[in-house]
Amino acid sequence: MELNLDAEVLQAFGYTKENIKITQIGSGLINRTYLLSPLSADKKYILQNINTSVFKNPASIANNLKAISDYLAQHHPEYLFIKPVPTINGEQMAEVNSEYWRMLPFVPDTVSLDVLSEPCQAFEAAKQFGKLSRLLNNFNAAILEPTIPGFHDLGLRFEQFILALNATSEAQKEKAKVQIDDALEHKYILEYFKSYSHRTDFPDRVMHHDTKISNVLLNSDTFEGVCVIDLDTIMPGKFISDLGDMMRTYLCAFSENETDLAKVKIRLPYFEAMIKGYLSEMKNILTETEKELILFSGKYIIYMQALRFLTDFLNGDIYYPIAYPTQNLDRAKNQFKLLSELYGNEKELQGIIDECL
Incomplete structure (x- = not known):
């Protein structure tokens, strides 16, 4: 389904409602997840709202992912580690109205399964x-x-x-x-x-x-x-x-x-x-x-x-x-x-x- 997000969330990552298509995706029970498709480019992104009732310190997620990402970039640069895309201010997450959001690159030509069949x-x-x-x-x-x-x-x-x-x-x-x-x-x-x-x-x-x-x-x-x-x-x-x-x-x-x-x-x-x-x-x-x-x-x-x-x-x-x-x-x-x-x-x-x- 297509829907609107708070304009501030999009602006934090350099987008507006006019230049991006937003679709809610995913079957996870914890975080709300959206697919962002910029109208002027082929590249897509995943936008997630962090559930702070489960993750009470979202900064710990950002710190962990940065530490691991830096290590892998240095020692195993060939490995595809899905690290967050920084906000336009260079932060790992955007905080808007006491909610935390992060953007991730969308990996094309891939699928995630809900059920194993083989x-x-x-x-x-x-x-x-x-x-x-x-x-x-x-x-x-x-x-x-x-x-x-x-x-x-x-x-x-x-x-x-x-x-x-x-x-x-x-x-x-x-x-x-x-x-x-x-x-x-x-x-x-x-x-x-x-x-x-x-x-x-x-x-x-x-x-x-x-x-x-x-x-x-x-x-x-x-x-x-x-x-x-x-x-x-x-x-x-x-x-x-x-x-x-x-x-x-x-x-x-x-x-x-x-x-x-x-x-x-x-x-x-x-x-x-x-x-x-x-x-x-x-x-x-x-x-x-x-x-x-x-x-x-x-x-x-x-x-x-x-x-x-x-x-x-x-x-x-x-x-x-x-x-x-x-x-x-x-x-x-x-x-x-x-x-x-x-x-x-x-x-x-x-x-x-x-x-x-």
Whole structure:
């Protein structure tokens, strides 16, 4: 759909409503995204409004992207890193009426997918996320600022779950009894992670943290990976954040909104393609401890997401948008089923990992 934006936002980047066409695009739930097509040129741009209820310090995003962009320009100038286009005043973002906006170059001849339909797409996506981590292997992740503090901190998510459990009504507890029991029974995933967390060969790396398929651009003809996009959540983290999120979102043909749990199954060809793609870039970078934890990364992220949906249900649905009253509980059920599928296929999945290593 075509629409108008505040003239000040466009002026900050040197455009007016008269010399540009504006179209809202994208399926993301966090930031509003627009395609800008200047009438006098072929080049197009992406304009995004940063959601400050999620990203409370937008400057941290700008600082992180500049630091990474500068490093890649110096050490890997051939890599396509989608860095922001400065405002006419040379700033990384425009602030207009307490809202933050940034402009990015539009990459022609590419497509982003909302759903995986072929294992080769999982391979290409995993390869791209692995490539970015590999190229940033010698970058000092400690200089990056957390753009969402505690985003993939399972300890924090478990604490939030316990707080919600203690504060919720008996009626909510009764509705979620099975899932509450599941959450408590799987706490050993957190304890297992803690037993590794102080190992010297389990480093913090530069992680994307949101590795769903729509955050990779593929060539629109060949479907080869081109680059990674939506870089707001780039910050320090463990490798399990990226690989685990890929397992959570690539392995099942259905999303967390699927209520028919019989459909929640792991697709082994997609797992194999994803592992091959990721390790094609990261095999020689990962430490022995990280290699031990490849399959665990899926358990960690899926369990964490199940906790988050369950916590939101117990809290009265204050974070995730819902279309009906028990949707967050259904999402939690979905994720616990996916977790059980990971365990049920563990021997075969580990065999694929061992073969790829």
